[in-house]
Amino acid sequence: MRTSIATVCLSGTLTDKLHAAAEAGFDGVEIFEPDLVASPASPEEIVALAGRLGISLDLYQPFRDAEGVTEDEFETVLRRARAKFVLMQRLGIETMLVCSNVGTATIDDDAVSADQLRRMGEAAAEHGVRIAFEALAWGRYVDDYRRAWRIVELADHEAVGVCLDSFHILSRGHDPAAIEEIPGGKVFFLQLADAPALSMDVLSWSRHHRLFPGEGAFDLGSFLTHVLRTGYDGPLSLEVFNDVFRQTEVGRTARQARRSLTWLEDLVGSRPLPPVAEPTGFDFVEVRAEDTGEVDVLLGQLGLTFRGRHRSKDARLWADGPARIVCNEQHARDRTPSLAAVGFQVADPAVSAARARALQAPTVYRRTLATEQELPAFRAPDGTEVFLGSGSGGEATWAPEFEGGRTSGAALLTGIDHVNLAEPWQCFDEAVLFYSSVLGLRVDVSQEVPSPHGLVRSQVVRSASGACRLALNVAPLVWDASSGFPQHVAFSTDDVAAVARRAVERGLVPLAIPQNYYDDLVARFDLSRAEVREMAELGLLHDRDGAGTFTHFYTATVGEVFFEVVQRVDGYDGYGAPNAGVRLAAQDPDR
Numbered sequence: 248m249r250t251s252i253a254t255v256c257l258s259g260t261l262t263d264k265l266h267a268a269a270e271a272g273f274d275g276v277e278i279f280e281p282d283l284v285a286s287p288a289s290p291e292e293i294v295a296l297a298g299r300l301g302i303s304l305d306l307y308q309p310f311r312d313a314e315g316v317t318e319d320e321f322e323t324v325l326r327r328a329r330a331k332f333v334l335m336q337r338l339g340i341e342t343m344l345v346c347s348n349v350g351t352a353t354i355d356d357d358a359v360s361a362d363q364l365r366r367m368g369e370a371a372a373e374h375g376v377r378i379a380f381e382a383l384a385w386g387r388y389v390d391d392y393r394r395a396w397r398i399v400e401l402a403d404h405e406a407v408g409v410c411l412d413s414f415h416i417l418s419r420g421h422d423p424a425a426i427e428e429i430p431g432g433k434v435f436f437l438q439l440a441d442a443p444a445l446s447m448d449v450l451s452w453s454r455h456h457r458l459f460p461g462e463g464a465f466d467l468g469s470f471l472t473h474v475l476r477t478g479y480d481g482p483l484s485l486e487v488f489n490d491v492f493r494q495t496e497v498g499r500t501a502r503q504a505r506r507s508l509t510w511l512e513d514l515v516g517s518r519p520l521p522p523v524a525e526p527t528g529f530d531f532v533e534v535r536a537e538d539t540g541e542v543d544v545l546l547g548q549l550g551l552t553f554r555g556r557h558r559s560k561d562a563r564l565w566a567d568g569p570a571r572i573v574c575n576e577q578h579a580r581d582r583t584p585s586l587a588a589v590g591f592q593v594a595d596p597a598v599s600a601a602r603a604r605a606l607q608a609p610t611v612y613r614r615t616l617a618t619e620q621e622l623p624a625f626r627a628p629d630g631t632e633v634f635l636g637s638g639s640g641g642e643a644t645w646a647p648e649f650e651g652g653r654t655s656g657a658a659l660l661t662g663i664d665h666v667n668l669a670e671p672w673q674c675f676d677e678a679v680l681f682y683s684s685v686l687g688l689r690v691d692v693s694q695e696v697p698s699p700h701g702l703v704r705s706q707v708v709r710s711a712s713g714a715c716r717l718a719l720n721v722a723p724l725v726w727d728a729s730s731g732f733p734q735h736v737a738f739s740t741d742d743v744a745a746v747a748r749r750a751v752e753r754g755l756v757p758l759a760i761p762q763n764y765y766d767d768l769v770a771r772f773d774l775s776r777a778e779v780r781e782m783a784e785l786g787l788l789h790d791r792d793g794a795g796t797f798t799h800f801y802t803a804t805v806g807e808v809f810f811e812v813v814q815r816v817d818g819y820d821g822y823g824a825p826n827a828g829v830r831l832a833a834q835d836p837d838r
């Protein structure tokens with residue numbers, strides 16, 4: 248299907264926006280009126296530019312407060328509309344979006360609105376253009392697409408149809424199934440937007456928090472399916488008002504937007520991608536770290552064994568059973584340790600890589616010798632390199648390339664439970680779309696965790712089985728300014744106290760947790776003083792959900808990484824959210 252994007256989604260001038268939309272591969276744009284009014288380019292220059300870029304001008308929008316008005320008012324409406332129809336002829340745009348009246352309507356009567364839209368339609372037809380009526384979620388009287396359609400049906404004019412906008416329909420919880428009652432030829436335009444689940448007034452929600460499809464909580468797959476069943480064959484157009492996208496790099500936002508439609512077209516089956524395969528486990532996590540530095544010390548204390556150096560690369564492998572950390576020495580000099588890459592085990596890396604490429608994920612190239620395994624890799628929006636491996640569980644197909652290390656004894660760690668990534672604020676929504684569309688991870692709990700310098704927004708994406716979990720964290724700005732927001736790897740175990748005790752014997756100083764935390768634990772969970780005293784000695788934290796319990800501890804931070812060890816019992820499915828604020832306070836760089 249053809250794709251389009253409203254200029255209001257993007258930052259920059261109108262001409263910047265047209266360039267970015269074309270470069271990202273959109274077929275057309277909706278011209279958002281304020282962008283045109285503020286542009287020094289004449290309509291003819293805009294048309295010429297669009298022609299050179301090979302994109303069409305699909306919609307002119309919005310025209311406000313048109314119907315449900317007194318006859319006196321309507322004269323002014325018609326005069327305004329005629330001026331816009333002349334402008335549309337100069338722009339070569341066929342369709343104008345007319346939103347339901349939010350300001351000047353005084354008459355709550357379908358017949359009146361229909362009559363006025365019909366007369367606007369007659370005027371439009373005289374100029375060879377047409378109008379698409381859209382029910383805004385906060386319209387004075389018309390705030391439901393079903394009522395907008397009734398009015399358009401009553402208006403009964405060939406130049407009058409509806410514009411469907413997923414935000415207005417889904418934000419109000421209106422059932423989109425009745426869309427199928429509208430003949431496709433009467434759906435003049437389709438606007439798509441996702442949004443996070445928020446409880447706030449619809450106008451503020453719409454103007455500041457819309458997202459591209461796949462980044463929020465709306466079921467856009469079934470919404471679009473209803474629209475396509477009408478026979479609608481116009482463009483899939485994105486209309487996303489979002490405070491972040493309006494101020495971040497235009498080319499990047501346009502590519503992100505285009506990727507969201509690629510994902511959606513696959514979801515509804517109109518343009519299938521290579522199938523998504525959920526990862527079955529973590530293959531490895533890679534940390535940039537110099538040889539025999541503090542990272543090695545921490546890993547040894549936690550019970551991982553040095554398994555050797557890579558045959559041809561400056562890299563070391565540490566492992567305990569399926570918990571594998573690769574320390575990469577390239578680019579590690581003169582910088583503090585940081586998290587570089589996450590490897591996932593997938594059923595068929597070639598298929599997953601083909602899907603990633605179809606979703607325009609940037610490829611990562613690494614030097615690989617002929618005798619070595621080449622794992623396909625892509626750069627996530629947050630900069631993390633994502634590798635796709637074919638091993639499973641305890642096996643890593645590439646591990647034999649590491650030589651000269653020790654074999655490990657009985658494993659106490661059972662794997663990698665989750666990885667916490669820091670998301671620059673401008674990348675967050677794009678990262679959610681990346682991890683869900685490329686890797687098939689599901690968007691799970693979102694939480695706000697207090698830190699001494701502001702709230703940390705934490706969004707979990709995970710596989711259904713729970714074998715792969717990522718927590719995507721948007722750090723308060725002060726962390727970025729002082730040092731990078733630390734990222735971490737959480738290892739899983741069936742005996743966290745034993746891991747902690749062994750680590751302390753080997754010299755680990757666990758992250759210092761205040762006594763107030765342990766006093767609070769006694770109150771929350773009816774634990775004995777003796778139990779809590781042992782937890783305090785080992786720096787253990789604790790949480791429960793239903794019957795499940797979660798006990799965990801953290802290492803100190805080295806550079807921009809630290810480690811956690813977690814024990815889940817009886818189906819605990821969270822991440823110790825009540826403890827995260829205690830951890831962030833304990834890690835405060837100002838302390």
Ligand SMILES: O=C(O)c1ccc(O)c(O)c1
Nearest residue numbers: 309344346381412454486
């Ligand atoms: O927020 C608005 O005013 C507005 C304008 C035009 C639209 O298509 C829309 O969905 C909302």
Ligand SMILES: [Mg+2]
Nearest residue numbers: 381412438486
């Ligand atoms: Mg709209």
